Amino acid sequence: MLSAIVAIFLVLLLLNVPVAFVLGSTASVAFLIKGDVPLFVVAQRLFGGMDSFTMLAVPLFILSGAIMDVGGISIRLINLARALVGHLRGGLAQVVVIGEMFFSDISGSTSADTAAIGSVMIPPMVQVGYSRERATAITAAACGMGMLIPPCITMVIYGVIGNLSIAALFAAGFIPAFLMGAALIVQIYIQAGK
Numbered sequence: 001m002l003s004a005i006v007a008i009f010l011v012l013l014l015l016n017v018p019v020a021f022v023l024g025s026t027a028s029v030a031f032l033i034k035g036d037v038p039l040f041v042v043a044q045r046l047f048g049g050m051d052s053f054t055m056l057a058v059p060l061f062i063l064s065g066a067i068m069d070v071g072g073i074s075i076r077l078i079n080l081a082r083a084l085v086g087h088l089r090g091g092l093a094q095v096v097v098i099g100e101m102f103f104s105d106i107s108g109s110t111s112a113d114t115a116a117i118g119s120v121m122i123p124p125m126v127q128v129g130y131s132r133e134r135a136t137a138i139t140a141a142a143c144g145m146g147m148l149i150p151p152c153i154t155m156v157i158y159g160v161i162g163n164l165s166i167a168a169l170f171a172a173g174f175i176p177a178f179l180m181g182a183a184l185i186v187q188i189y190i191q192a193g194k
Contacts (some may be wrong), residue, residue, distance in 0.1 A: 005030050056162045057108070061153050065112030068103075074116040075093050077102040085185070090192025092128060093135075096121045097142045097184045101177070105148035114143040141184060148177035 008029055014023040022048070064126045068074055085091055096117060103113050105187035118139045126133035147154045150170035159166035 001030075008047060016100075026077065032188065052160060054156060054166065057151070057156045058172040059081055059155050061108035061156075065107035065116065066107045068106060069112070069116050069161070073106070074099075074103060074120060077106075078117075088122060088189065090188040092121070092125055093130070093138045093188045093192070094185050096125070096138055096186070097145075097181055100142040100146055101149060101181050104143075104152070104177075108151040108156075110143055110146040110152070113146045130190065138184075138188065141149055142181075145177055145180045145184070148173045148180065150174070 005022075007023060009026045013019075015087060017025075021132055028042050031042055048175045078095060080101060081095045082091075084100050085094040088094055099121065100113055100117050103117060104110070108118075118136070122132070122135045122139060125138070126132050134153055146152065150173050152170075152173065155169040155173060156166055158164065159169050
């Protein structure tokens with residue numbers, strides 16, 4: 001039985017079937033082979049796993065990030081960050097950090113943040129003399145901080161899986177996020193002076 005299940009799993013993977021369908025199909029075949037578990041239990045467990053009101057936040061955060069990017073909010077947030085810190089030494093790199101903090105507060109998706117901030121800020125940074133690698137590293141470090149800034153998809157998923165208060169996780173993320181942002185800004189300021 002185990003060899004048949006492993007064979008089905010490997011064949012489906014080699015046929016480039018999406019991993020979620022591979023896992024679901026393999027589990028369903030295992031239930032059919034075993035025979036003592038009714039097949040409606042598979043559908044019931046599948047629906048029960050998806051029936052999470054909190055997990056609904058994940059696609060909605062991604063949707064909000066896409067809407068913000070299309071609506072031009074990301075450009076406006078970058079302009080606000082530029083007005084706040086753009087005049088300082090290393091200001092363009094600091095705009096990335098501040099803009100990421102603003103954008104993370106709204107979108108919740110670090111990958112959406114990276115795409116929006118990176119596409120807007122990396123080309124101007126390269127034009128003013130940053131190497132492409134350095135501009136990318138600054139953007140990646142700033143966007144890595146985004147998973148601490150609420151609302152964040154990572155915190156929502158962690159709260160659901162760990163049965164923790166999502167509000168408490170959000171409250172606990174503020175201070176480390178601002179400390180990390182301040183540390184990045186100070187580091188950029190010092191390195192810009194060299």
